[in-house]
Amino acid sequence: MAASVTPFLVVQLPQLLHSTSGRHLSVLIGLIISLSLLVSYCVYQVFQPWIQSRRLAYVKHKHVISGVLKQLRMRALGRLCTDQGAPNIEVLEKLFKAIDEDADGYLSCTELKALVVGIHLEEINLHENDAIEKLMKDFDTSHDHQVEMSEFIAGVTKWLTEARGSEASSPEAGPDTMKYLDDLHEQTRREHHFLGDQSDESVETVENPRSTVIKAVLLLLLGTVIAAVFADPLVDAVNNFSSATSIPSFFISFIALPLATNSSEAVSAIIFASRKKLRSASLTFSELYGAVTMNNLLCLSVFLALVYIRGLTWDFSSEVLVILIVCVVVGVFASVRSTFPLWTSLLAFLLYPFSLVLIYVLDYKFGWS
Template sequence: MRLYEINLNEDDAVDKVMKDFDESQNNEVDFDEFVAGIGKWLEEAKGSKIDAHIAGPDTLKYIHEYYEETKREHDLLGDDGGEDDEEEGVDDPHGTSIKAVLYLLFGTFIAAAFADPLVDAVGNFSTATSIPSFFISFIFLPLATNSSEAVSAIIFATRKKQRSASLTFSELYGAVTMNNILCLSVFLALVYVRGLSWDFSSEVLVILIVCIVMGVFGSLRTTFPLWTSFIAFALYPFSLILVYVLDYTFGWS
């Protein structure tokens, strides 16, 4: 319907609309005038030559395709509220904030209480199965420790909205920041303060390679097509194979 010809940012935008709708010139648009105005715009749309190669300008298919194209362009601008805002609205922000803090404190208590038994369980399982603890930590433990982030990211991604996609990336970036910056900083601080020995050269090299590759790759793009996920997934088995080769072939400690 070529609505883009009416620049709503201009001061005379209302006058342009009223010129086509207000046939009685009484500065009001009643129901009949509205129907007539919309009919006039539809006739102009049907007679337009824009995108005429898609469908004939005198067909309803042309109007439908023109509408679908406009809708796609509108979706590129992002979500402007609507039903999603109503569903995601918070009735009691203060109570929700207190509840969230309590959940965080409870989760911290659980992590502190079960961290040492978890380490013992990994060590005992590694000894019983003759599997290096590193591989257990890289294969089995992430399924449990990162399951919440994975489920949240999948739920947001399935909505197929720009806002939910942003939340998905926020979830992933938050997990990366927590694991690679905060946790690593605390771990290295403990090693330094207590004078612990560091005998994990191959593991650290693999972690640095993965972080550098994904960091550089992420900094050079603002959009991530489907094929980029294959690169990220491929780095996981690559890291396991590289650690195995460095440890058992080249004898790295």
């Protein structure tokens, strides 16, 4: 969302430099950047579900790693790592023999099942067989559907290295405490909670994805054409309405019209939030971020195209400053937090009257426009 203000800054650059020669070129460059960001955002939205599922699968995989290592730590007759942090081969060999119930020198899926029992896989909505499959995939390098001792030691060594190098590792965690296993296990549980899973709500499946994508693209193009055709008449209508009703055009342009055009997003956000589900809340924020991004990019692209084709002058310094402040504040704040206390909503609400006051002061008191 914060990146969507880049075209605004590009178009505003000649005015910041007090230059008149490069204004037309800056509009063209801003238009190209805006269209590029718009296409990139649409492509991202297409692949976002796949990215989300990959992230979720990776979190589940890390949860299995930390859970299995915790089980090994509890069953080991000694420490899994030496004082230098290297894997304790002797302890791992004893563990292998203890797990190998039939003493045939190989661990089967049935024997590996003992390692995933007690991991609380229900916390991440993962079936026991899926966890065993993940374990076998990492350990069974020979692909013979069984794990020999060398593969077991290599697999545990790899997992210990990954767990120790994870972001969850605390500074005090060492080979004695191996606290990083507990840290990693708790971190993966939280990550899964924040990413959410589709099991808590029924999700409608798309019967014909290709036709849906084509329809969405056509509607997007249609909306762009409508915005381009009615942009100029809308400005005239606002001015005429302001003159006929003696209502200041500032009130209509910055209060009445935004409330009317964005009311659908507000109603949709309230409906989603009223479900009080993690996934619903996530969808609400995604919808709001998406609406802001599309407003910035799509509307700006249409507007810049009109300015460039008709050779108009770009003179919206105060509006650009307000857009920059709001998008950067909200964008940066949302980037460093995954949960939002109640007071953050008050901050977001206050940005609206702050924007109105700032535009009014800059335009009517300092004469920016």
